Amino acid sequence: MLVTLLRWAKRSTPLLLVCGLAGCSRDVPVPMASITGQMAPVATVGRLVGVVAAGGGTEYPATVDFATGTFSLAVPPGTYQLKFTTAAPSGATQLFPQQVAVTAAAGTTVTPAVPLITHDRIGRGTLRWTLNGKSYTARAFIKVYGEGKYFNLWGRSEEFSSTADVKEIFLVLPEQTEQGPLFAGVGTYPLGGPGRVTAFGESIVYPTNDPVIFWHYRSPYAAAPTGTVQLTRYDAERGLAAGTFAFNTTWATGALVGTPAPTAAVTNGEFDITF
Structure with missing residues (x-):
């Protein structure tokens, strides 16, 4: 009996040594990270109905409060793309056109800047102007682009009909002109001027309210600008823009x-719009 115990003890010694060196501890869970937002x-327009954080080939769903649009989720530490699903007032759902990159560290909560639900390149808000002494208000936005490097705004006063007085206004602030970089967010920008690549404004007139018959006026290529746009607010991440403008044009085509x-x-x- 004594011999058997001694033999067992001799066989166990290497196992005990290995266990001692390795620590023989259980795996410690890695602290999770939290992502919140609204x-x-x-x-x-609609409401937020779903959020997932995509990273490393896995998507982690968030808990969403439909009434307030707030959301939260726990994820392993890492970098993720937040993908949003929204619902229109009719109930139809769609993927939101913008995603948000976020890096979440272990044991922390990160709250990234989330676009407004209107940040879908569809303009909403107020656009007004006066053409040759008559005032117009945009009833529809045709294009609104603003990715941080440029800003374009195009609105129409009325939908086409036999009794409409259809006018359009178009503002283009490019990333750069022939003279070099131009767009820098909030600030004042010349319209027209020297060079074929410039910031410019356009006024489109439909003399018979027929969409295929139009007069196209443009701030001209000239020795000096013929107008300005002043951006008083511009946030490409959240889709916000506000400002004023005035410019002279010449008939270009139509x-x-x-x-x-x-x-x-x-x-x-x-x-003063969201987009």
Whole structure:
């Protein structure tokens, strides 16, 4: 009996040594990270109904409060793309066009900047201008682009009909011109001027309210600018823009119906939009 115990003890000694060197401890869970945020609902646009954090080939769903648009989730430490699903007032759901990159460290909570639910390149808000003394308000936005490096705004006063007075306004602030970099967010920008690549404004007139018959006026290529746009607020991440504008134009092109005036003046322009 004694011999058997001694033999067992001799065999066990290497195991005990290995266990001692390795620590023989259980795996300690890695602390998780938390991601929180909010995409507040807009009654006429929609609401947030789903958020996932995608990273490393896995998607982690968030808990979402449909009433407030707040969300939260726990993920392993790492870098993720937040993907949003929204629902229109009709109930139809769709993937939100913007994603948000976020890096979450172990044991911390990160709250990234989340776009407004309107940040979908669809303009909403106020756009007004005066053309040759008559005032117009945009009833529809055709294009609103602003990715941080440039800003384009295009609105229409009325939908086409036999009784409409259809006018359009178009502002283009490019990333750069022939003279070098231009766009830098909030600030004042010249419209027209020397060079074929410039910031410019356009006024489109439909003399018979027919979409295929139009007069196209543009701030001209000239020795000096003929107007300005002042951006008083610009946030590409959240889709916010506000400002004022005024510029003189010359007739550039369009259907030769009627007798277009050689020039047109745009004054009292203002906008305050989400996009």
